[in-house]
Amino acid sequence: MSEAILEVRDLxxxxxxxxxxxxxxxxxxxxxVDGISFDLQAGETLGLVGESGSGxxxxxxxxxxxxxxxxxxxxxxxxxxxxxxxKRPLFLKKEIQIVFQDPGSSLNxxxxxxxxxxxxxxxxxxxxxxxxxxxxxxxxxxxxxIYMYKYPNMLSGGEKQIVxxxxxxxxxxxFMILDEPTSALDVSVQGKVxxxxxxLQSDLDLTYLFITHDLSLMRNIATRVAIMYLGxxxxxxxxxxxxQNPQHPYTxxxxxxxxxxxxxxxxxxxxxxxxxxxxxxxxNIPPGCSFNTRCPKKMDVCFEIDPDFVExxxxxxxxxxxFGQTQKQG
Amino acid sequence: xxxxxxxxxxxxxxxxxxxxxxxxASRRESLGRAWYKFSRNPLSLIGAGTVLFVIILAVFxxxxxxxxxxxxxxxxxxxxxxxPSSSHWFGTDExxxxxxxxxxxxxxxxxxxxxxxxxxxxxxxxxLGLVAGYFQHTWFDTIIMRITDIxxxxxxxxxxxxxxxxxxxxxxxxxxxxxxxxxPWYTRLVYGITTGLRNEFFVTSAEITGASKFxxxxxxxLPNCISPVFTKMSLDMGWVIIIGASLSFxxxxxxxxxxxxxxxxxxxxxYLPDEWWMSVFPxxxxxxxxxxxxxxxxxxxxxxxxENS
Numbered sequence: 269m270s271e272a273i274l275e276v277r278d279l280x281x282x283x284x285x286x287x288x289x290x291x292x293x294x295x296x297x298x299x300x301v302d303g304i305s306f307d308l309q310a311g312e313t314l315g316l317v318g319e320s321g322s323g324x325x326x327x328x329x330x331x332x333x334x335x336x337x338x339x340x341x342x343x344x345x346x347x348x349x350x351x352x353x354x355k356r357p358l359f360l361k362k363e364i365q366i367v368f369q370d371p372g373s374s375l376n377x378x379x380x381x382x383x384x385x386x387x388x389x390x391x392x393x394x395x396x397x398x399x400x401x402x403x404x405x406x407x408x409x410x411x412x413x414i415y416m417y418k419y420p421n422m423l424s425g426g427e428k429q430i431v432x433x434x435x436x437x438x439x440x441x442x443f444m445i446l447d448e449p450t451s452a453l454d455v456s457v458q459g460k461v462x463x464x465x466x467x468l469q470s471d472l473d474l475t476y477l478f479i480t481h482d483l484s485l486m487r488n489i490a491t492r493v494a495i496m497y498l499g500x501x502x503x504x505x506x507x508x509x510x511x512q513n514p515q516h517p518y519t520x521x522x523x524x525x526x527x528x529x530x531x532x533x534x535x536x537x538x539x540x541x542x543x544x545x546x547x548x549x550x551x552n553i554p555p556g557c558s559f560n561t562r563c564p565k566k567m568d569v570c571f572e573i574d575p576d577f578v579e580x581x582x583x584x585x586x587x588x589x590x591f592g593q594t595q596k597q598g
Numbered sequence: 599x600x601x602x603x604x605x606x607x608x609x610x611x612x613x614x615x616x617x618x619x620x621x622x623a624s625r626r627e628s629l630g631r632a633w634y635k636f637s638r639n640p641l642s643l644i645g646a647g648t649v650l651f652v653i654i655l656a657v658f659x660x661x662x663x664x665x666x667x668x669x670x671x672x673x674x675x676x677x678x679x680x681x682p683s684s685s686h687w688f689g690t691d692e693x694x695x696x697x698x699x700x701x702x703x704x705x706x707x708x709x710x711x712x713x714x715x716x717x718x719x720x721x722x723x724x725x726l727g728l729v730a731g732y733f734q735h736t737w738f739d740t741i742i743m744r745i746t747d748i749x750x751x752x753x754x755x756x757x758x759x760x761x762x763x764x765x766x767x768x769x770x771x772x773x774x775x776x777x778x779x780x781x782p783w784y785t786r787l788v789y790g791i792t793t794g795l796r797n798e799f800f801v802t803s804a805e806i807t808g809a810s811k812f813x814x815x816x817x818x819x820l821p822n823c824i825s826p827v828f829t830k831m832s833l834d835m836g837w838v839i840i841i842g843a844s845l846s847f848x849x850x851x852x853x854x855x856x857x858x859x860x861x862x863x864x865x866x867x868x869y870l871p872d873e874w875w876m877s878v879f880p881x882x883x884x885x886x887x888x889x890x891x892x893x894x895x896x897x898x899x900x901x902x903x904x905e906n907s
Contacts (some may be wrong), residue, residue: 332806333806334802334805334806358808361806361807361808365807366803366806368799368802368803370799373798373799373800374799374800374803375800376800376818376821376822377822378821378822378824379817379818379821380624387803387804387807387809387813387818388807391807391808391809392807392808414620417620417621417624418624419628432803435803439807
């Protein structure tokens with residue numbers, strides 16, 4: 269068992285979106301991330317799955333240092349990422365890098381690829397030859413050296429994303445956050461980018477937090493999968509177990525909705541579950557379990573008490589009242 | 599790719615000289631493409647040609663003007679108020695000075711006005727816009743942008759007139775007055791671009807890697823403001839020249855006997871409509887330079903728009 273390099277405990281991020289009331293102004297908050305805990309082992313790929321608005325990207329941005337969490341602690345190799353004085357030290361910025369969803373806005377359109385790649389190099393490797401480092405990075409991601417003179421608008425979306433990956437690698441990070449790195453790309457290019465990411469992971473001993481809403485992709489690359497719904501994690505399990513033995517009704521619902529072609533594939537999926545109801549607004553989440561508006565297995569208790577996150581079998585956690593008792597057996 | 603060829607790529611030394619050569623080559627290529635696009639629009643070419651023509655006239659005025667001595671205090675009542683002829687193409691004014699020569703020298707004042715005003719206004723406006731835009735929703739943004747709004751609320755000519763009328767009447771003070779009215783336009787322009795860009799991922803990425811504020815403002819955001827600012831500058835040259843001419847028309851700018859176009863229009867106004875050449879030719883000269891800068895600016899704008907899409 270490898271060591272946990274990242275520990276997230278009870279992470280919350282609430283955004284104030286508006287104020288109501290004329291005299292006594294009450295803030296209206298969106299609970300983008302509402303009490304999330306997970307660990308990340310060195311060298312693994314944790315897949316973070318969830319529908320739009322479930323808070324996946326907010327977690328990525330908090331880890332990357334764009335936002336301060338409202339509450340909760342994050343430790344990276346035992347160091348607090350958000351200490352009291354606020355500023356994250358440079359050596360932690362070096363270790364944690366992020367690849368964004370939109371390759372179009374990831375690179376500065378007015379600067380060449382070499383100039384784009386030089387930004388992290390100048391900050392984190394001021395004593396090295398920038399030129400040689402740029403060449404090394406381009407070679408690492410299999411791009412021709414001549415690309416350093418090109419401007420981003422001369423590159424395809426996939427190539428831009430590969431340059432964005434190269435820029436993230438410029439600081440020699442040990443942990444990379446991949447925020448839907450392939451969702452804006454052509455399917456033909458997605459495979460290439462995924463293969464590159466997998467090769468880089470084994471060559472450079474990287475740990476990935478891979479955010480996506482593509483379940484089929486998760487199946488191939490994630491060692492563990494966490495599924496999010498309205499700012500909370502519903503279920504975390506090993507990748508293989510996640511697909512063969514899903515426990516949370518939401519996970520079952522998602523997996524049963526994957527489109528397949530043959531009858532043989534159909535048998536591998538959980539029984540079809542028809543979703544009912546609506547996703548509640550993240551501003552106004554109902555009491556009890558947040559999934560109670562759509563859950564096919566809802567019980568009376570679901571409308572009153574928010575279930576705890578329990579370990580239902582080894583390394584397999586779920587947040588559902590169905591497993592309230594199995595905790596002691598396990 | 600085999601392992602040996604990979605290591606070849608890394609060991610392949612690119613000397614700084616070769617690097618700069620390759621860089622210049624790619625630069626030349628994109629400049630060539632830009633010129634090709636620009637030259638396909640005849641109006642832009644006419645604009646660029648007009649601007650170039652006016653600049654040449656202004657720079658080489660003493661050699662081009664047929665009667666350079668008519669710019670200094672000079673009278674020749676024998677040839678006063680002559681209509682256009684072969685010896686005086688644009689005629690002569692009420693004290694016998696050659697109007698063509700005075701127009702050619704007048705361009706010197708117009709272009710000086712435009713260049714000096716823009717070279718003061720653009721850096722100030724762009725800097726304030728950048729900083730206010732990047733620190734959006736802070737007290738700095740509020741203060742800068744409210745002051746900008748106040749200046750924008752007053753019509754530029756009125757503001758320039760009132761400022762220039764307080765000060766002593768000369769070219770320097772009229773330029774100062776126009777400067778005071780013109781910086782907010784650049785602040786607004788750059789503010790808009792900056793607030794749009796500060797949430798782009800390349801800015802965020804630089805921020806979370808630990809880039810300095812200076813780097814983000816001047817290396818990441820500023821290069822993206824260059825093309826709209828240049829377009830606006832070429833369009834504004836015409837406007838600033840008009841405002842400058844208006845100030846001298848009402849007697850607040852360049853003082854006689856210096857040949858400013860606005861002053862000449864004002865002086866010839868008394869002899870309309872019989873001796874029309876005294877004010878019509880200077881007025882046409884203003885139209886020519888303003889039109890030239892506007893067509894040139896439109897061409898630049900189309901060029902940059904195509905580049906961004």
